[in-house]
Amino acid sequence: xxxxxxxxxxxxxxxxxxxxxxxxxxxxxxxxxxxxxxxxxxxxxxxxxxxxxxxxxxxxxxxxxxxxxxxxxxxxxxxxxxxxxxxxxxxxxxxxxxxxxxxxxxxxxxxxxxxxxxxxxxxxxxxxxxxxxxxxxxxxxxxxxxxxxxxxxxxxxxxxxxxxxxxxxxxxxxxxxxxxxxxxxxxxxxxxxxxxxxxxxxxxxxxxxxxxxxxxxxxxxxxxxxxxxxxxxxxxxxxxxxxxxxxxxxxxxxxxxxxxxx
Amino acid sequence: xxxxxxxxxxxxxxxxxxxxxxxxxxxxxxxxxxxxxxxxxxxxxxxxxxxxxxxxxxxxxxxxxxxxxxxxxxxxxxxxxxxxxxxxxxxxxxxxxxxxxxxxxxxxxxxxxxxxxxxxxxxxxxxxxxxxxxxxxxxxxxxxxxxxxxxxx
Numbered sequence: 001x002x003x004x005x006x007x008x009x010x011x012x013x014x015x016x017x018x019x020x021x022x023x024x025x026x027x028x029x030x031x032x033x034x035x036x037x038x039x040x041x042x043x044x045x046x047x048x049x050x051x052x053x054x055x056x057x058x059x060x061x062x063x064x065x066x067x068x069x070x071x072x073x074x075x076x077x078x079x080x081x082x083x084x085x086x087x088x089x090x091x092x093x094x095x096x097x098x099x100x101x102x103x104x105x106x107x108x109x110x111x112x113x114x115x116x117x118x119x120x121x122x123x124x125x126x127x128x129x130x131x132x133x134x135x136x137x138x139x140x141x142x143x144x145x146x147x148x149x150x151x152x153x154x155x156x157x158x159x160x161x162x163x164x165x166x167x168x169x170x171x172x173x174x175x176x177x178x179x180x181x182x183x184x185x186x187x188x189x190x191x192x193x194x195x196x197x198x199x200x201x202x203x204x205x206x207x208x209x210x211x212x213x214x215x216x217x218x219x220x221x222x223x224x225x226x227x228x229x230x231x232x233x234x235x236x237x238x239x240x241x242x243x244x245x246x247x248x249x250x251x252x253x254x255x256x257x258x259x260x261x262x
Numbered sequence: 263x264x265x266x267x268x269x270x271x272x273x274x275x276x277x278x279x280x281x282x283x284x285x286x287x288x289x290x291x292x293x294x295x296x297x298x299x300x301x302x303x304x305x306x307x308x309x310x311x312x313x314x315x316x317x318x319x320x321x322x323x324x325x326x327x328x329x330x331x332x333x334x335x336x337x338x339x340x341x342x343x344x345x346x347x348x349x350x351x352x353x354x355x356x357x358x359x360x361x362x363x364x365x366x367x368x369x370x371x372x373x374x375x376x377x378x379x380x381x382x383x384x385x386x387x388x389x390x391x392x393x394x395x396x397x398x399x400x401x402x403x404x405x406x407x408x409x410x411x412x413x414x415x
Contacts, residue, residue, distance in 0.1 A: 051271055159282075
C-alpha cells in the first residue's frame with residue numbers, strides 16, 4: 001500500500017514539476033514579447049547576437065548542406081536509375097531539401113551550435129550574479145540580455161534554412177550533372193516543374209520560423225532556469241540539446257500534417 | 263570587435279540569405295516559369311475523371327495554358343464538374359474538345375484541349391460540351407479479355 005502510494009506520488013511529482021517548467025517557459029516567452037519594444041530601441045544588441053548565432057554558424061551550415069545535397073544526389077540516383085528516371089533526381093533533391101531537410105537539419109545544427117552557447121552564457125551570467133546586478137541597476141535583464149537573443153534566433157533561422165536548401169541543391173547538382181552525367185536541362189526543368197513556390201518553399205520557411213522560436217525559447221529558458229553551479233549549467237546545456245531536438249522533430253510532424261492536409 | 267565591422271558581417275549574412283531565397287524561388291521553384299496571373303474560368307463535365315487532381319495542368323498542343331481549379335461531383339446528373347482556369351493570353355473556340363490524358367504510362371493526369379472551328383471563343387463561365395473521359399486501365403484490360411474470349415468461341 002505504501003509502495004503504491006509512493007509510486008503515484010512520483011508520477012504526480014514528475015508531472016507537476018514538468019508542468020511548472022512549461023508554465024515558467026511560457027511566462028518567459030510572454031515577458032520577452034512585452035520587453036521586445038525596449039530591446040528594439042537598442043537594435044545593436046540584436047545585431048550583435050545575429051552575428052554570433054548567424055554569421056558564426058554559416059560555415060557549419062554551408063559545409064553540411066553541401067554534403068547532405070551530394071549524398072541525396074548519390075542515393076537518389078542509385079534508386080532512380082533502376083526505374084530509368086534518373087532525370088527526376090533534381091526533383092528529389094530539391095523537394096527533400098526544401099520541404100524537410102533544410103528546416104529540420106538547420107534547426108538541429110542550430111540547437112547544437114547556437115542553442116548550447118546561449119544556455120551556457122546565460123547560465124553562467126546567472127551563476128556569477130550578473131543578472132541580479134543588472135536588476136539592482138534597474139536594467140531589465142530580459143530587455144537587455146534575453147529578448148535580443150530571442151529575436152536574433154528567430155531572424156537567423158529562416159535565413160540559415162534558406163541558405164541550407166540552396167547550397168544543398170547545388171551539392172546535388174554537382175553530383176548529378178558533372179559527376180554522374182544527368183542532363184543539365186532536365187535536372188533544372190523537372191525541378192522547376194515540380195517544386196511549387198507557395199506549397200513547398202513558403203511552407204519550408206514557415207517551418208524554420210517556428211523551429212527558430214522553439215529552439216531559442218528552450219535555450220533561453222534552460223539557461224535562465226539553470227541552478228547557479230557549474231554542474232547545473234552543464235546539465236542545462238545538455239537538456240537544451242535534448243529538448244530542442246525532440247521539440248524540432250515533434251513540431252515537424254505536426255506542421256507537416258497541417259500543411260499537407262490544408 | 264568594432265561596430266561597423268559587425269554590421270557589415272550581419273549585412274553580408276542577411277544578403278546571402280535573401281539571395282538563397284530568391285535562388286530557391288527562381289531557379290528551384292516555379293515562380294518564373296508559369297506565372298499565370300489573369301485567368302478566365304470554364305467548366306467541363308466528365309463521366310469519369312480517373313486520377314485527375316486539382317492544380318493538374320491544362321495543356322493545349324502540349325503547352326501548359328492553365329490549371330484545374332476544382333473538381334466537384336454533381337449529385338443531380340451524377341457526373342464530375344471540373345473547373346479550369348485558363349490564362350487570359352490564350353483563347354479557345356466554343357467547340358473546343360477537352361480530353362483527360364495521362365503523361366506517360368503511369369504518370370500524372372492532365373487535361374488536353376483541342377481547338378474546334380467555331381468563330382466565337384470561350385468566355386468566363388462557359389461550359390465545354392465535348393469531353394472525353396479518362397482511360398481507366400481496368401476497363402481497357404477487361405474489354406481486351408472479353409474480346410479475346412469471344413474470338414475463341
